Amino acid sequence: MKQSSTFRLSVLVFGFAFLYIPILSLIVYSFNKSRLVTVWGGFSTQWYGRLLDNDQILDAAWLSLKIAAINATGAVILGTLAGLALARFGKFRGRTLLSGMTTAPLVMPEVITGLSLLMLFVVMEAMFGWPAGRGVTTVTIAHMTLTLAYVTVIVQSRLSTLDDSLEEAAMDLGARPSKIFFVITLPIIAPALISGWLLSFTISLDDLVIASFVSGPGSSTLPMVIFSKVRMGVSPDINALASIIVLLVTIGVITAGIFLARQEKRRQRDMQMAAAAK
Structure with missing residues (x-):
């Protein structure tokens, strides 16, 4: 029994080390004074300053954030309706x-998805004149097509485990379906919607393959710019950019986790009060 516990603990430690040591190394070397990313030359924050002067990366980052936010919002709306x-x-x-x-997008290779969407946009432009180029x-629509599937699965799973008695009680009291949805159903499935939004945002921000097919001149996303730079060799300012992204993602995950934990505690407290009232 003790050997089994030791083995499982070792596997767990190895798994976390395999995942997070490269990320920690990247963050450490973002403060490297040397231009060589694999040779430590002393502590320095110069690459963060140079990153702020790199208009190409900043423009691509702003474009990716804008596309990811629009995509996540649209995917949550459409995915909620489908779910x-x-x-x-x-x-x-x-x-x-x-x-x-x-x-289908969950199991479809991204190369096939990107190619099919590219052909669709070309045909639509030829027939209707939209989208123009x-x-x-086109990148936002393509990302929404992909992430819509994830939100649909999440919302459908949450709704399938929802207690229908709450909505039925509201209907017996004369509430309209629209009011039942916004007052009862929507607050209950809010954690699923937040999870779907964050997942859609992350997938859009991280996508390279599909964006490479459906983007055009002047619409290069951040992963596309980073990939083009990495092919020429990793530069320390890319490490600085990656460290900032890791920090922002960590803050977002912690904030969402705290919010979801509070929502769950509130839900359990309401259920206990309802049970006590009976």
């Missing part, structure tokens, strides 16, 4: 088609 239809409307004509279309609009 609600699949979880609550039972069997209806086209359910299988809707389920397959919303979950490839740029921010």
Whole structure:
């Protein structure tokens, strides 16, 4: 028994070390004075200053953040509607088609997705004149197509475990379906919506393959710019940029975790009060 516990602890430590030691090394070397990223030349913050003077990286970062925010918001709205239809409307004509279309991007290779979307945009431009060329609009639509599937699965899973008695009680009291959704259903599934938004934001911010297919001149996202620079050799300002992104992601995850924990405690407290009232 003791040997089994030691083995599992060793595997756990090795797994976390394998994941996080490279990230920690990257952060440490972002403060390296030397231009060579693998040779420590002393402590310095000069690369953070040079990063702020690099307009190409800053413009690409701002573009990626804007696309990711729009994509995450749109994916949450559409994914919530799709998840609600699949979880609550039972069997209806086209359910299988809707389920397959919303979950296909989960198993489809990104190369195929990017190529098919590129062909779609080319045909649409030839037939309707929109979208005019490839740029921010096409990248946002492509990312929304991908992340919509993740939000749909998350929301559908949350709705399938939701207690219907709360909504039924509200309907018995005369509440309209729209009011039931916004007052009862939406607050309950809010943690799932937040998780879907953060996941969509992260996937969009990290995507390289699909964006490479559907982007055009002047719409290079941050992963595209970093990939083009890394092919020429890793520079210390890229380490500085990666460290900033890690910091922002860590803050976002901790904030979301605290919010979700508070929401869960509030939900359990309300359930205990309701049980006590009975």
